[in-house]
Amino acid sequence: MSQPPGPAPLPARPLLITGARRADAGSGDLLIMDGRYADPADAPADAERVDADGLLALPGLVDPHTHLREPGREDTETIATGTAAAARGGYTAVLAMANTTPVTDTAEAAEYVLDVGAREGSAQVQPVGAVSKGLAGEELAELGLMARSRARVRMFSDDGRCVHDPTLMRRALEYVRTFGGVIAQHAQDPRLAGGQACCHEGEVSGRLGLPGWPAAAESTIVARDAQLAALTRSRVHVCHVSTAETVEVLRWAKQRGIAITAEVTPHHLMLTTDEVVGYDPTYKVNPPLRPAEDVTALREALADGTIDAVGTDHAPHARQDKEHAFADAAFGMLGLETALGVLIETMINTDRSDWSRVIEAMSHAPARIAGLPGQGRPIAIGEPANLTLIDPQARASVDAAASLSLSRNNPWHGRDLPDPVRMTVWAGRVTYRHD
Numbered sequence: 439m440s441q442p443p444g445p446a447p448l449p450a451r452p453l454l455i456t457g458a459r460r461a462d463a464g465s466g467d468l469l470i471m472d473g474r475y476a477d478p479a480d481a482p483a484d485a486e487r488v489d490a491d492g493l494l495a496l497p498g499l500v501d502p503h504t505h506l507r508e509p510g511r512e513d514t515e516t517i518a519t520g521t522a523a524a525a526r527g528g529y530t531a532v533l534a535m536a537n538t539t540p541v542t543d544t545a546e547a548a549e550y551v552l553d554v555g556a557r558e559g560s561a562q563v564q565p566v567g568a569v570s571k572g573l574a575g576e577e578l579a580e581l582g583l584m585a586r587s588r589a590r591v592r593m594f595s596d597d598g599r600c601v602h603d604p605t606l607m608r609r610a611l612e613y614v615r616t617f618g619g620v621i622a623q624h625a626q627d628p629r630l631a632g633g634q635a636c637c638h639e640g641e642v643s644g645r646l647g648l649p650g651w652p653a654a655a656e657s658t659i660v661a662r663d664a665q666l667a668a669l670t671r672s673r674v675h676v677c678h679v680s681t682a683e684t685v686e687v688l689r690w691a692k693q694r695g696i697a698i699t700a701e702v703t704p705h706h707l708m709l710t711t712d713e714v715v716g717y718d719p720t721y722k723v724n725p726p727l728r729p730a731e732d733v734t735a736l737r738e739a740l741a742d743g744t745i746d747a748v749g750t751d752h753a754p755h756a757r758q759d760k761e762h763a764f765a766d767a768a769f770g771m772l773g774l775e776t777a778l779g780v781l782i783e784t785m786i787n788t789d790r791s792d793w794s795r796v797i798e799a800m801s802h803a804p805a806r807i808a809g810l811p812g813q814g815r816p817i818a819i820g821e822p823a824n825l826t827l828i829d830p831q832a833r834a835s836v837d838a839a840a841s842l843s844l845s846r847n848n849p850w851h852g853r854d855l856p857d858p859v860r861m862t863v864w865a866g867r868v869t870y871r872h873d
């Protein structure tokens with residue numbers, strides 16, 4: 439097995455974790471040495487002992503959709519602060535979206551993100567490459583050079599924008615097929631949902647007098663992309679699914695064996711368009727919060743595997759970009775620190791899913807979709823030691839001011855939620871400890 443990407447090899451003390459339960463029914467002590475799980479019988483005398491009695495051990499979470507704002511907007515998030523927030527949320531890897539300044543659309547830009555991540559990150563930072571140069575939607579970016587670079591880019595996305603031109607989408611799918619890559623689509627037809635559209639088009643937008651965008655602007659792009667994936671025999675991934683119609687399209691495409699995967703955000707699993715009633719821009723996000731029927735459809739689809747994964751779409755924004763009239767504020771909300779808590783509340787505490795399904799959706803599936811070999815692996819001797827120890831019963835009131843993120847656009851502020859993460863270990867090193 440080759441060395442997984444990990445933090446600079448500082449002399450980390452071996453860890454002997456005792457008493458933790460495992461969702462896969464396994465149990466017993468865990469020894470972590472030299473970045474991997476080892477046989478607890480070999481624990482050296484100087485190993486640090488961690489009493490994990492009553493805690494559950496999960497493989498490190500993997501976020502297929504994070505916005506770090508470095509380079510370009512380090513006032514709102516850096517690779518260091520964003521990954522510190524990730525580690526607090528139980529994550530050991532994040533896919534860093536390409537809509538930075540400059541855009542991650544060259545091999546050099548991708549290697550820059552990779553290198554800053556390796557030097558300053560509290561989790562593995564895997565760059566996502568742009569599909570089009572400058573996210574302009576016109577010319578393909580250097581997909582092949584990014585794939586062959588040290589950053590080994592496998593996931594490409596113009597996220598923040600939709601790859602609207604079907605020929606560009608077709609070419610991108612054909613290209614990434616040659617090296618097992620995937621195109622992650624921000625499905626939002628700009629002709630149906632462009633301009634001023636800033637929330638879900640429906641009863642609430644009508645009442646508030648805000649321009650909305652219809653569910654069909656998402657599902658029609660997903661249907662088109664599913665057929666383009668079939669045509670090219672390539673792989674497409676749908677970012678932040680938000681509607682029941684998209685779930686139907688995904689079911690249809692998967693039944694036909696089309697290589698399509700999808701993610702849902704924690705906020706779309708819990709919050710509805712009713713949050714927008716107070717015109718608080720914290721709840722302004724793309725795709726927009728939808729009605730309760732969509733939330734129910736998304737939970738069902740995540741439970742039955744129609745939606746493969748959870749992606750936070752952690753999108754930090756400065757106060758001066760958020761504190762505007764609703765129509766003028768920036769789109770996006772924070773998500774890394776609260777994601778697992780929201781999943782426990784919406785999927786475990788409602789008995790919709792068991793732990794193995796949540797682990798699949800938050801660790802195994804995203805690592806597989808994004809092509810991250812050392813992540814999302816089972817907790818087993820010889821595997822890279824990416825781990826999160828959680829107390830599923832622990833709860834807390836979310837305090838935006840206490841976030842490790844540099845930004846404060848936190849839609850969960852003041853809410854009582856599960857606050858499960860007790861310790862996160864990335865490649866054998868402790869990256870977060872709850873005190």
Ligand SMILES: NC(=O)N[C@@H](CC(=O)O)C(=O)O
Nearest residue numbers: 505597598723724753769770
């Ligand atoms: N989700 C958002 O509302 N905003 C994201 C872009 C995106 O994910 O589309 C951002 O970069 O701020």
Ligand SMILES: [Zn+2]
Nearest residue numbers: 597598624677
């Ligand atoms: Zn997006």
Ligand SMILES: [Zn+2]
Nearest residue numbers: 535597598751
């Ligand atoms: Zn995004």
